Each structure stands twice: as C-alpha cells, then as structure tokens.
Amino acid sequence: MIIGTAGHIDHGKTALVRALTGVNTDRLKEEKARGISIDLGFAYQPTPDGDVLGFVDVPGHERFVRTMLAGAAGIDYVLLVVAADDGVMPQTREHLAILELLGVTRGVVALTKADLAAPRQRETVTAEVRAALVGGALATADIVPVSTVTGEGIAALGDRLAREAAAFTARDTAGRFRLAIDRSFTLRGAGTVVTGTVLSGSVTVGDHLIVSPSGLPVRVRSIHAQNRPAERGRAGERCALNLAGERVTREAFARGDVVLDPLLHAPAARIDATLAVLASEPRPIGQWSPVRLHTAAVEVGARVVLLGDGAILPGEEAFVQLVLERPVAAAVGDRYVLRDTSARRTIGGGRLVDLRAPARRRRTPQRFAQLAAQATGAPDAALAALLAVAPRVVELDGFGRDRALSDAQLEAALARPGIIRIATGGVRFALAGADWEALTSGLRGTLAAFHRDNPDLPGIGLERLRLQSEPRLPAPAFAAVLRGLARTGDVALDGAWVRLAGHEVHLTPADEAVWREIRPRLGGTARFRPPRVRDIAGLIGASEAEVRRLLKRVGRMGEADEVAHDHFFLRATVAELIDILGRLAAAAGRSGFTAAQFRDQVDSGRKVAIQILEFFDRHGVTLRRGDLRHIDVHRLDLFRPAGETEAPAIAGGEASPVGRPDFKSGRGRAPVSGGFDSHSPPPALSDRAR
Template identity: 65%
Template structure:
C-alpha cells in the first residue's frame, strides 16, 4: 500500500512519517535549513512480508505542484492537521486534490496533540469533519498524535497496518506504466528512476520505453518497496536501474512515464470529464489557460468546454489542448491549476486521448464521449461500436486503455467482434455491424446491376463511399477480399460485382473485338493504333469501333488512356509495373516523363498521356513535373488472381 501525506505547511507531516518509519524524508540541505519539505520524500515501513510505502509531500502553497507529482498513484491518504492551527488553506486545497484524484481511503492525523487540550481537540475535529463532508474521505477516522510525546503513534501505525492488510493487490492486468518522480545516477549502477507503478508489471531484463520522448531502455535491475526484486507490480514504489543508448539523467525527468513500448502514443489533445471546484470566481469558458497535472507531469493547457461554460462547482465534458504531449491512458485522473500556481481549479478523468480538433461538439461526437465515459473497457467498446462510424481501431483502443495485446484480443473475443487487419491496423465491428456491412454490400451491388446491366460492376471506391458502415480504404479492401474468398462477390480488376452478374458482348460485337484485340497487343501494345487507325484494319465504321471499345472498357478488357486511344488492361497493368520500377531505381524515388518515355520506347506525348491517366486514377501522385507511386493503388489494374 502506498500512503501519501497531505496537509498545510508546518503541520508535522515529515515528523510524523519519521516517527512511524524512523526515516527522515527531508534529504535536501535547504530542507534541513528551512525546516520545510520542498521536494518529495520517501520512506518505508516493513510490516511482516509486506512493506508500507510513504510519499511525503510539501505543504507550502508554492510547492503544491510537487505535492501533485507525489499524489498520483497513492492508495491511501494520511491527511495531517495540526491541533493548534486547525484547518488551513493548504489543508483545504490538498483535500480537494485528493477528492479530485478519487482517493476514498485515508486517516486524518490530528498532529501536535500535545499543544491542545480536550476542548480544542474536539473543536478542531469538528472543523475537520465539516471539511471532509461531501468528499471521498467523509468517514475517515481522526486520530490525535504527537511526535513529541509519542501519543497515538502506535495507534496510527496499527491503523495503517490494518488498512494495508485490507488492501488487495491492484489488478494484475494492464500493460506496464510507471510515473517517474525522480531520476538520478547511482555510482556503480548508472541511471535510476523511481516512481509508482500505475499498472501492469515489469521484470529485470525487459525492454521498456520512456514516454513521451520515445527513448528505449532495458531494466538492468530493480527495487520494489525498497527491497531488491526480480519483478515490480502495480501499486508498488519501484526504482528501476535503466540501461541503453542515450539513457541518462539528462534524458529522463519527472513527468516522464516508463512503460511497455506498445503503449507509447503521446497525446496533446484530450477529451475529458471535468469538475470545477466551488471556489472558482467565475465560469470557465473556451480557451481558458491552466496548468495540467497528470501523474508526475505538469504541462500548460487550454480548456475548451464542450457543453457550455462550466460554473463554480459545475461539471461537464471538456477538451484539453496541451502545450506538449504527455503519456497517458483513458481513465487517468488529472488536476487543473491556474497559470499563476495560486489555486487548484478542478480536475477529472480522461475520456479520449485522440480528440478531434474539429466537429468536437457534434451530437455524434458527444455520444461517443458518453460511451467512452463508461468505466469498463468492454462496455465502452460495445457502446462505441453501436454509434457512427460503427467501427473502431481495436489496437489503438487497447493501447489507449492501457491493455496488453492479449487483453485486447480477449476483449474482442468476449464481445464477439469481427476484426479486419489492414495497413497495420485492426478495424473491429460488432457482429451486428458486420452483418449490416455485408448486407449493404450485396444490396448496393444488386441495385447497381439492376440499374446498369451493361456495366461490369461498381468501382471499389464508389462502392466504399456508398456502403454503411463506411470503412477506411485499406480495411474496406481487406473486407472485400474476405467476402470474395467466401464467394459473396467477385473482384474483377478495379470493379466489384455479384457472382451471378456478367456483362457479355453480343456475337457481332464480340467478333469485332476479336479482330481489334490483336492489334492492341504484342509489339504495338505500348503505342496501339487509335480508333481512326483501326477502322481500315478491321473493316468497320469508326462509330462502331469506338462503341465496342467503350463497352470493353466497361468490362475491364481495355482502358481508355486518352481520347480514342485504348490499351489492353494487361498492358495497363504492365505499364504500372514499369512506372514502379522507374521510381524504385530513381535516387529520389520520383518519376520523370523522360525516364518513363525511355522505358516505354514511345513518344513523349503518349508517355505523358499514360502518366496523366495514372494520375487520374491515383496510381501516381504528381507534384509539378515529378511523380511518385501511390502504394495503396498499385493493384488497381491487376487481373483477378494476379
């Protein structure tokens, strides 16, 4: 169990920790000289097989930001109120912070009890109880203690031991995350970081990553709860001895997160649920400046209310636009303070780490946030999949919720999701959503065939835009391939059709095309004759030749590269491969018209017409006189099965 102290300056927090553990957490020379805690202090109390960890925080108003760095990840609050002073400003602010962080277990130590008689103790206890009312610590016991006389120290130690015994281990699930509160170099060991393990577990020898910088490292050794260990788990304070290129005291700082590499995806625009403290002087409006505290990190932020201005004591959804990215997970708690560091404004919980910059207040978006506000990932994911766009990037969802890949896979299995893997993503739909998608594919194609019986099928992109749910292009192509493999549809070049649909030329047109096709192939395939040049060769009128070639273009047999200039589909596919080869051999992977012309061995005008055709279909991407290949459209003109 991790115990965090809280309370006003000079109320005896450090002295109380020293009396409980025998450890003086004031370690800096300035702290000794001034008699106040400036930095975080740490102490440990062995309790049989377990060890109680204490995080001692400053009480001075100037160092509330340091207090916040230590408050993240604590299990139990030790609120210290001096019997002679009673409740003071930082008592109230620290208590508000504990409440905003969701801390619901704790004890109030009525310190310096030797300086107060029974009536004074009773009066201060009544004052404390009034302050606790309405917070998560409303029922916390109040125990009088004195570090000078020893009164109540054993009683407090026993109460903490009982609380520790009743504290079950944090869930073993989740990927590893540790919030760094210190980084230093230890002689003979190297770089050491300390912090509280927020989730998951880490073992000696494992690879980790420092976020948001993305610095990779290896755990050389570790201490858990001040003892050498092979493994550290959620709920423990750990010291990790890190090794790796670039790892050093200057590369890692308080506010960083050491985590499982799979979780590295820093966020700088976050949607959240936020509650303002009742003491705010006026409502919080759009672009309100603040300092955001999360874990041990502190960063500038702008608050954008999504449900209108948030008044004192009010609550609502907000978007937080950060000055720089932080490492976080959905569900993490945060605190906002004013930019002058004089007061705590409020706090809340992160809902979405990938918040949109536009259309952030639409009914569709707010419904998504309602789903994301559900605390259990299963419920949140099921809720999202029931809303537009009816699909979710499963890997990103698991990552942002701090899940391991195995936990994400188990989540998908529990919900019976259909996952489509494409372009490094796993797009998931609910079973009902997948059925709706398949039915929409079939209905759209059937309707198109009925309205356009002479067309080969529907273009892939047109089909994607017509079908709901609308999937991202790579996932849509993967879904089409899955359906084609199941025999539900046929991929015919760039077209999609139902298995029973087939466009055929009548016998006369087929006979004419049989005379035309050989003239477009073989040695002349890169410079085939135009329609007017085909007329004397095939013995047909120009309009008839043009009509048949246009029908064959619909069938995917030929492509009209320029006006009245048709190439066989196999030749188009070959030209795409030539363009790709030209790009692959170019130093900058860009295609010039001259290089393409030389490979095609035809004129500059025809070469440019071919490149323009490829531009129109997105196979090549043009900038000025140069082009590069679009890897997502390379299969556009390949024959079925190629």
C-alpha cells in the first residue's frame, strides 16, 4: 500500500513520516537548510505480516503544488496532516480538493503538534477539520492527535496504518505495464535508475520496454520494489528500475515520462475527458481556456475546448476536449487535475475518456453518444456501449491499447455473446451480431437492386458499396468482409467490382460478334500500342460511333480500359503494365523512374507511353514528382484480374496515432476501388474519408 502525505506547509508532514519510519525524506541540501520540503520524499516501513508500507512525502508550500500532484498520483491511502496549533489552512483545503479529484477515498487525519495545543484548542481544530471534510470521501475519516516531540499517538498511528495495509486489496496486475517516472538518477556500478509508482500491470527483470512519449527503447536490468530487491514489480508498488540501452542516461528521462509495454506507446495530444469544476472556482471555464494539466506524474500546458453550448460553471461537470502543448503517455480512465497558468489555484479535474479525440465534428449528437459509451466503466461494458452507437464498429487493438488491457483482458471484454470479430492484415475489428446480420443482408439487397437497375454493368464499385452500407465499416474491414462473403459464395469480386455470385453480364449476339473481331486487334504483339477507335472502325468496316459504344460497354464490364480518349487497352494488358511499373519502381528505389525508362520497357513510342502514365497518374497508381514517378502500392489492385485483389491493411486504423496517412502526399491511405468510369479521376478525398 502506498501512503501519501497531504497538508499545509510546516504542519509536520516530514517529521511525522520520520517518526513512523525513521527516514528523513528531506534529502536535498536546500530542504535541510530551509527546513521545508521542496521535492518528493520517499520512505518505507516493514509491517508485522512481512509487507512494506511505502510513504510519499509531498511539499506543502503553494509554490510546490505541482510537485505534490506528481507524488499524489498513484497513492492508495492519504495521511492528511493538520497542525493542532494552526488549524485548517489554504493548502489543507487545496490538497483535499486534489485528493477528491484524484479519487483517493481512504485515509486518516493526523492532528500533529498536539503537544503545543491545549485540550480546548484541540477540540476547536478537530471541529474545523471535520467541517472541512464534510461532503467529501474522507468525511468519516478518524482524526488522531500525534506529537513527534512527546511520541503521543505515533505508535497507535503506525499500528493503524499496518492494519489498513493488511486489509488493503492490491491492485489488479492483469493489465499491461505502465510506470510513471517521478525521479531519475545514476548509481555508481549500476547505471541509470528511474523510480515511480506502477500504474498498471507488472514488470520482470529482462523485459524490453519503451519510454513514452520519447519512444526510447530500454531493457530492465534489475528491480527494487517497495525498497527491496525483486524479480518482479507489480501495480500499486513503488519501483526503482535499473535501465539499460542505447542513449540511456539520467538526462534521457524527465518527470512525467512513462515506462511502458511497447504495445502501449501511442502518445496523445488531443484528449476528450470529463471535467468537474470545483465549486470554489471564482469564474466559469470558457472556450479555449489556458490551463496546466497534471496526470500521473506529468505536467503540461493545455487548452480547454468546450463541447457543450456554454461555459462550465463552478460546481458543474461536462465533457471537454483537452488540447495539449505536447503529446503525453496516458490511458483511458486516468485521473487528471487542472490548475491555472499562474499555478496559484486548482480549477478542477476528471477522467480521460478518449485519447484519440477528433479535431472536427466533435460536438455532434453522434460524438456525444460515443463519449458517453467511452466513459462507461469496465472494458466489457464500454465495448458493448460503443458497439451500440454509430459507427457501431470498434478497432479492437486501439481499444485495448488505450486502456492498457492485456490480451486476456481484451478477450474477457469480447466474451459477451453476439460480438463478431473481423481480422484483416493484423488489424482486428468488432461489431454486434445484429449489425453483422444487417450488414450482410443489406449488401445482398444493395447488389440485387443495383443489378436490377443496371443489368449491363458487371457490378458496383467496392468503395461506392461501402459508403452505401450500414454500419459503415473502415475500408480494410469492409474489404475483409467482402473476401469472406466471396469465400462462402455470396458475392464475387472482379477487380474493382463487386457483384452477386450469380450475376453475369452478356453482350448481345450482334455485339458479341463485333467484339470477337475487335479483341484480337487489341492484343498480341501490338497490345501496348493498340489501334484507336477510328482505326478499328476502318479495319472492321463499322461506324466509329458503334465501335466507341461497344468498347465503352466492354469497359464497364471490366474487360478493357480507356487509357486515353478513344484508345482502349485490354484489362489483361493494363494488369501487365502494372507489373512493369512495379518492376521499374523496385529497380529505381526511392529515386523513382522516368517516362523514358517506361517507354523502353513497353516499346510503344513516347506519346503512347506518356498517355499510359497519365492514365495511371489519374488513378493514383503512379505519383509524379517532376520528371520522375513513384508507385503507390496501395492502388495497384485497381486493375488486377479477379482473384488477385487484396486490400492492404493500414496499421493502427482510425484509433491509432501511429502510422496515420499523410493527407498531403496520400501515403499510407487505404485503397479505394472502382465504382467509376476508368477514364475519369478517382473519387474525391472527401468521399474517401467518410
């Protein structure tokens, strides 16, 4: 059990800890010279049952409340210190408010300097304390008179803390490991050591971890847990980790950094949260209010974005968005505290709800429904609530990561009946069973209606179909669903098109006869420079209009592509050109390839080679930078024959801040397949991003 002190300056917190443990937590030269605590102090006391009590002694001066907050994060039990000769003071009340915001509900009040107060004074101060505690979690806490001079009450207080520790239920260690760093130093012969409270999970010697938000990889050489050598450190314990690795020095770590499981490294800079404003706050919280945010051991500047219609009044609670000056490592459900920018008063606090908050459309009814679902307590309840609101699909790896859930905990959350899982490219999604039924039956209905209205078309474009489906899945998940339905024979995938398995498009007998004459002229050795519509019409003795009509219809069937005006290539030839582009790009590497290099590969003349490249440019298969071109590998499936289409998985998806698309260059974007004429440009970005 971790016990944290709280209370006004010079009320005897450090002296009380020394009397209980024999350790002077004032370790700095300045602290000893001035007789006040400036930084966090730590002490440990063995209990009769073999356990160890950890004490975090915090400064009481108003200038060091930020330090107090770093120490208060992660404590289980508070030792509130009030001097009998002084009574309740400003920092007593502020520390109490902070403890309420951090969710500390267990503790005891030590009425220190009892030897300096007459019985009547003790009674008066006791009444003051009791009045200050009214309405809070410590309202029924015992008040114990103690004196570090005479020894009054010290032994009894120590026994009480030992009993509290014996009855304390240790924190669950099933989650992934997180330790909030509050101190780093170097030990001769050992190297760099960081200390902090383990927020979740456990760590063992030899584990490979990440320091977030910096991303520095480290290895655990040794562990001290509760001031004892150990092979394992667990949630709720104060641990010292001896770390090794490249660039590992004392200066590489800052208070507020978090040592964590590598799978949790995803710093957040825009977070939706609940905010309860203290009733003592003199003014409402307005839009874009500047604040200092404290969570775990970190302090960072932030702005408050109101999600409601008006300012948040003192004593009220609402959802807000916190826009941070820099990314921090955090988890959903973490408690936080807001203070004003001058560090003179505490404003309020609450819980972090969504680490991947959107910058746009953050005040819609749909978004508020998502926040209410995210704020639901246990992971299984939160997952069920999210699956019940739009978009009714959850990216599971992001869900588990942002809550620091282990694989076992995530599986437990998925154990509720009726949850369907979709896996694609290492990314997993979930949706409710009823939505799965609605999605699959809706797909069949949409395709049937499309075939009824467009009997001469081979199918509907994949992206167009996704945008018409409910629930609307992310593109990788939707592609995975379609591949699954294709395996069961419900639908057929034909390049960029999706159709019902039984749907077939046939030319009329007359058109079929003409196509049998045209097709050989588009293939063979001349396939990279086929004749144009006018030339074909002359060769077969038909009108240009009739040939153009037929070729456009064949193009809609997916057998040919109009690369330039009136210049059609067989789909198999276009797929062959795709392979040539791939080989050129692989050989050129990052430098890119030229139009001349492509022309030499296809032996079609410069004019036709440029038309082919411009066709691929329009569809995003090639990206032109000056005289060079590069390949977008995520677009290569647009013109592949049936059966070869495989939608690439984009790591992280919408919930992940790591590996998101670069919206300027288009890198990392999921593929967008067909549903448009092959000669027209691909769908607008606004359509693809929906």
